[in-house]
Amino acid sequence: MSEDIILSTSGLTKEFAGFTAVNGVDLKVRRGSIHALIGPNGAGKTTCFNLLTKFLPLTRGQIVYNGRDISREKPAEIARLGLVRSFQISAxxxxxxxxxxxxxxxxxxxxxxxxxxxxxxxxxxxxxxxxxxxxxxxxxxxxxxxxxxxxxxxxxxxxxxxxxxLEPEMLLLDEPMAGMGREDIERIEALIRKVSKDRTILMVEHNLSVVAALCDRITVLARGQVLAEGDYATVSKDPRVVEAYIGSGVGHGH
Structure with missing residues (x-):
């Protein structure tokens, strides 16, 4: 039985002058899931988001959303198709x-x-x-x-x-818990769970306990590449993931 993939990338790459921020990322997000992009600072998570929402043009690779190649679409068109980034339009x-x-x-x-x-x-x-x-x-x-x-x-x-x-079919949340205290985190966590009922969510999040509690699937980026993927139990035990986080001085709870 084929998985129902709402968003996929192949070879997603972004080069800035003399620096590759995102390097050949293949991502598959299942329809109806809550999927997290995590990784130490500088891993390329936000750049990935900016490529998906067309805030940045990609250097190479392909993005397919709901069966349509959106690699070259404009940001407003992406939003009209139902792929919307929170805090993008909503200052x-x-x-x-x-x-x-x-x-x-x-x-x-x-x-x-x-x-x-x-x-x-x-x-x-x-x-x-x-x-x-x-x-x-x-x-x-x-x-x-x-x-x-x-x-x-x-x-x-x-x-x-x-x-x-804006009635998004897929919601991109860029660090929704950043700068929050525990009470707010719990409230927003419950809210994300609630709004995920009939839509797909892809989120960048630093708080690993939030990721553990919320997300079905996790893609770990390090230095612009996919380091590991799976559910939280799987990726949190992966020695390469532990090394990437500890090597970057990021504590487990952060």
């Missing part, structure tokens, strides 16, 4: 309320983002949808609060809500 407007931030994202999805002169009826139907998304990420109590007043972890939840407004 929070600090002075606008939580609800309005999500509504702006919904208006973008409809292609009328700067048309604020819509009829009341259209706006109120968008409001209802915005509140549904606000509730989905656990921010109902803060719906009318200016987004700038949210705690750091709740701002990230809002960014996920604005990303979900």
């Amino acid at each position: 929070v407007f600090p002075q606008l309320s939580v609800k309005t931030n999500v509504r702006v994202a919904l208006q973008r999805k409809r292609g009328d983002s700067f048309d604020f002169w819509r009829s009341e009826r259209v706006l109120s139907s968008l409001d209802a949808e915005a509140l549904r998304l606000v509730d989905a990420v656990g921010l109902s109590a803060f719906a009318e609060l200016p987004a700038g007043e949210l705690s750091y972890g709740r701002k990230r939840a809002l960014e996920i809500a604005t990303t979900l407004a």
Whole structure:
């Protein structure tokens, strides 16, 4: 039985002047899974993400999403196809309320983002949808609060809500837990588990305990190449992975 692969890369390579940041990476992400890219600093994880979302042109290789070669597509086209990176489009407007931030994202999805002169009826139907998304990420109590007043972890939840407004089929999360305390980490972890129900998630994450708790499959990068792949139990025991992390001075819990 063939695996249902939503996103795959072959020979994904990015060279900067005199430096290969990503070197021949083959990646297969199963539909419906939560897949993590991990590795020590400088391993090429973020560059990989930038190649997948077309923030950077690739030097060589191929990216296939839902059976379509997207190696040369533009970033906006990738997002339209349903492959969306959180925090890509969703910089929070600090002075606008939580609800309005999500509504702006919904208006973008409809292609009328700067048309604020819509009829009341259209706006109120968008409001209802915005509140549904606000509730989905656990921010109902803060719906009318200016987004700038949210705690750091709740701002990230809002960014996920604005990303979900674009109805992604596959969500790319770039270090969603970075800079968070334990309480926020637990909240965002639960949120990621919840939004993964009917979509695929690929995440770059430094926090290995989060990866262990959340991810079905893990690809470990080191120096721009795939070092190991498998579930957490498998890769965490791999001597090459242990060596890459310890050799780079990264502790297990980081």
